[in-house]
Amino acid sequence: MSLPIAPKPALRRFHQARWDEPVIFELTTPGERGVLVSRPEPGVREAVGDVVADLPAGMRREKPAALPEMGQMRVLRHYLRLSQENLGADFNIDVGQGTCTMKYAPKVNETLISTPKLTELHPLQDQGDVQGILEIMWSLERAVAEISGMHSVSLHTSGGSTAIWTNIAMIRAYHEANGEGEQRDEVITTIFSHPSNAATAKAAGYKVITLYPDADGYPDAEALRAVIGPRTAAIMITNPEDTGIFNPRVKEWVDLAHSVGALASYDQANANGILGITRARDAGFDVCHFNLHKTFGTPHGCGGPGSGANAVSEALAPFLPGPVIVRDGDRFALDSDRPQSIGKVAPFYGVAPNLVRAYAWIMALGAEGIKAVAETAVLNNNYLMKKILEIPGASAPYATGRRRIEQVRYSWQELFEETGISSEEIGIRASDFGMHYWTSHHPYVVPQPFTLEPTESYSMAELDEYAAVLAEVAREARETPEVVRTAPHNQTVHHTHHDDLDDPERWAITWRAYQRKYFS
Amino acid sequence: MTRTIGLVVNPVAGVGGPAGLKGSDGDAVQTAARERGMTPRAEGRARSALGVLAAAHPGAEIITAAGGMGADAVRAAGLRARVVYTAGERSTGADSASxxxxxxxxxxxxxxFVGGDGTARDVASAVPSEQPVLGVPAGxxxxxxxxxxxxxxxxALAARWLxxxxxxxEPREVLDVDEEQIRAGRVDPHLFALVPVPFVVGRTQSRKSATPVSEAAAVRSAAAGAIAAMHDDTLYLLGPGGTTMEIGRQLGVSKTPLGVDAIRGGALVLADASEAQLLALLDTAADAGTPAKAVVTVIGxxxxxxxxxxxxxxxAVLRRLGPDPLLVVATEQKLTDLGGRPLLVDTGDPDLxxxxxxxxxxxxxxxxxxxxxxxxxxxEGAHSCV
Structure with missing residues (x-):
């Protein structure tokens, strides 16, 4: 008897598909092809001659690229198998990658970007032929300007860190234009701002000063007072910080920066908790950026291409990367005549498919919808925090008892001291229940950390399920710790060895490097 | 690689704490603590550590000392004890060392080792300087x-080691204070050794950043940063510690690990200087118009x-160094390990x-x-949080 349908257990008994799938380079069959291209007809060949001979010698390969040789169906099967050996954002309750903002990227937007109207465009086409995409980009710029309160926007960057780099590059150009480039050689950030702020400032040649939180866990305004001065080029901060704590004195920080002639740069990569509620320019910031793949519903591209939007005050507008889109009546054009621009930060004009997705996301929600996104994300986060803090051994350091914005950096330190089970082991064991969190928390300030960010996308029932899994694993850590320590039990991959990733002699991110470092 | 864990328990560690005796060093204190009805907590602490180790490595062999100095706790955890030392009826600090x-x-x-600062000092004094050790806190x-x-x-850390x-x-400091002094109301701990200690805190760090930095690389980078901030015409008094040792290594001077060494222009001026020697050196420097600075790191x-x-x-030394006497160098991890607590200075001079x-x-x-x-x-506490 097959009915009624048997009830499901309270927690999923997830089990990953195991395909023992080789690396694609090992699947090659010499001579096998996905597409067999016909030889040109004799008439064509006679008319065009030897086209290869026209290529400069330096551009020609001496031998064919060492690519896998495979038929189409084998390629398809290979990647479908790999996809089943994964725990992707569309499968699991993906709230465990706090700071990454793994919200739903609406599938309907994929139909918009797969239309030939977009896929057949070329960035070198005459501007008169591409008025549609220019209008979309211009409209998206204006939407981002409205959301941030800023004067001008560039959509060129293809990732969050590039966008932060663009922020500091514009700040540097601004001070140089004012004759203060030499004098201002320091940038101030906070330990809980995204580390790319410190990294890009350092790469731009600045000395970087990091501030620690005050006794209550808020960014320490007194520490800022102690170090800010005529050498300061900018403060580069995130708000809310990675702890999910909003700096209530942020206006004071910005005013302090301005009082010494420094600029204020706002990392809004993830603005999910403040959309439609606060605006960077209203707090006095001069520069900010968004990650379209965190805030505006475009997919995270497995490391790229993401997409960033840089927004600036009127004083900084001349320094935006170029060219910019200008509107003249109902016509749109690219303006490259901008002598103070920092120049190119990415090829052409940005990652066009992501710009279309973000535009569609914003237009589908409208102003009220965007504010509802932030309200729902904050509500979800504070609901989940209450559930998580009910688990013995879990805590939320800093600003104890206060509400958070869109995420919380929690700690398993109490559980670790009691059981020796680390946060990393708990995250791995959670994968046996079909969900996970990752433990990348640079820098490692909160001991045994995990950062959860539920966004607006997840339902109450899903948040309950996620919290129930963590509660179960915490119980196991006390009662059957060996189950946790030897996890995962239902995955295709057991433990990865991070040590190899710390050693340039051993890391291998391409097949060729793997062959060279391990087999030659 | 086959690895072996050793264990030494100071069976009386911690006995003096609950009795309000500020330590457990010495026979008289231990007797006094017992008379106040106190029992040592070392064995319980040892069992907690070994329980986690045994769960991961059932039946593993542990090299240890007889009875309460290790073997009892090893067997209670279901592990095998290989006894290589047997103490007399009542163990002493000399027994911990032996x-x-x-x-x-x-x-x-x-x-x-299971104990506190006194046990750490006994252990560090007895083993080769390259011997990795890890303290199970019980003192x-x-x-x-x-x-x-x-x-x-x-x-858990020992289980991963095994x-x-x-x-x-990473070289970590062994500090100990004379308990007689504490009981007299003074805290004046001395640095006795730097011992290699395994750590894991960086393991899940910086996965998201492009260039993961190990703690050893972070120490090298901090030391290089300090050197970049140094001037050839300034006299530097290089304090003890692993990070200042690395400064010495990069400068090519053989710095004493536990001492204060004076350097100038990248060359050693005076090794392992006493306070009096430092004062004399600063007098000479002042006469020559040479500025001076102390280079210090986080200790303990x-x-x-x-x-x-x-x-x-x-x-007295610090007062001779002018308005900005310190060049402080430490890895970010050393600061984050403080969990929000401030750095501390206790020169014995409240105004300073x-x-x-x-x-x-x-x-x-x-x-x-x-x-x-x-x-x-x-x-202390003004800035303490979390």
Missing amino acids: AAAAIAAAGADLLL VKMYSGCFAVSPSAAG AGDELPL GQGFLLGRGNQQLSA DQRLAGYIRVTTGVTTASAYPVTAPEH
Whole structure:
């Protein structure tokens, strides 16, 4: 008897598909092809001659690229198998990658970007032929300007860190234009701002000063007072910080920066908790950026291409990367005549498919919808925090008892001291229940950390399920710790060895490097 | 790689704490504690650590000492004890040292010790300087930087060691204070040794950043940052510690690990200087118009910059160094390990301590620094959080 349908257990008994799938380079069959291209007809060949001979010698390969040789169906099967050996954002309750903002990227937007109207465009086409995409980009710029309160926007960057780099590059150009480039050689950030702020400032040649939180866990305004001065080029901060704590004195920080002639740069990569509620320019910031793949519903591209939007005050507008889109009546054009621009930060004009997705996301929600996104994300986060803090051994350091914005950096330190089970082991064991969190928390300030960010996308029932899994694993850590320590039990991959990733002699991110470092 | 864990338990560690005796060193104190009805907590702490180890490696062999100095706890956890040392009826500090030496000599490549600062000092005095050790916290005094955060955490780390994981080793300070002084109301711990301690805190760090930095690389970077901030015409008094050792290594001078060494223009001027020698050196420097600065790092687990383990840098010395006397160097991890507690200065001169208090720039790398609060111990808690 097959009915009624048997009830499901309270927690999923997830089990990953195991395909023992080789690396694609090992699947090659010499001579096998996905597409067999016909030889040109004799008439064509006679008319065009030897086209290869026209290529400069330096551009020609001496031998064919060492690519896998495979038929189409084998390629398809290979990647479908790999996809089943994964725990992707569309499968699991993906709230465990706090700071990454793994919200739903609406599938309907994929139909918009797969239309030939977009896929057949070329960035070198005459501007008169591409008025549609220019209008979309211009409209998206204006939407981002409205959301941030800023004067001008560039959509060129293809990732969050590039966008932060663009922020500091514009700040540097601004001070140089004012004759203060030499004098201002320091940038101030906070330990809980995204580390790319410190990294890009350092790469731009600045000395970087990091501030620690005050006794209550808020960014320490007194520490800022102690170090800010005529050498300061900018403060580069995130708000809310990675702890999910909003700096209530942020206006004071910005005013302090301005009082010494420094600029204020706002990392809004993830603005999910403040959309439609606060605006960077209203707090006095001069520069900010968004990650379209965190805030505006475009997919995270497995490391790229993401997409960033840089927004600036009127004083900084001349320094935006170029060219910019200008509107003249109902016509749109690219303006490259901008002598103070920092120049190119990415090829052409940005990652066009992501710009279309973000535009569609914003237009589908409208102003009220965007504010509802932030309200729902904050509500979800504070609901989940209450559930998580009910688990013995879990805590939320800093600003104890206060509400958070869109995420919380929690700690398993109490559980670790009691059981020796680390946060990393708990995250791995959670994968046996079909969900996970990752433990990348640079820098490692909160001991045994995990950062959860539920966004607006997840339902109450899903948040309950996620919290129930963590509660179960915490119980196991006390009662059957060996189950946790030897996890995962239902995955295709057991433990990865991070040590190899710390050693340039051993890391291998391409097949060729793997062959060279391990087999030659 | 086959690895072996050693274990030495100081069976009376911690006995004096609950009795209000500020330590457990010496026969008289231990007797007094017992008379007050106190029982040592060392064995319970040892069992907590070994329980975690046994769960991961059932039946593993542990090199240890007989009875309460290790074997009892090993067997209680279901592990096998290989006894290489037997103490007399009542063990003493000399027994901790002898047992540690015997266990290290028998081939333990990680030596766990259960106790406090006194035990750490006994162990460090007896084993080769390259012997990796890890403290299971059970003592009353805990100024040293070589303890795990809890017995279970020590057990988890030992389990990974035994599994063959490549754990980095970092020199950590062994500090101890004369308990007679504490009972007399004075805290004046001295730095006795730097011992290699395995750690894991960086393991899940910086996965998201493009260039993961190991703690050893972070120490190299912090030292390079300090060197970049140094001037050839300035006399530097290089305090003790692993990071200042690295400064010496990069400059090519053989710095004493526990002493204060004077350098100028990248060359050693005076090694292992006493307070009197430093004062004389500063007199000479002042006559020549040479500016001087002390280079210090975080000593021990409590966050002390001055007054613990580097007492040669006395108030009298520091007062000769002008308005900005310190170049502070430490890795970001050393600061984050403080869990929000401030750095501490205790020069014995309250006015000087007050002058040094506030926010100080700690050099954490080449062109990177952190602004971090500094306070005197009397004001401890003003910045403490989390």
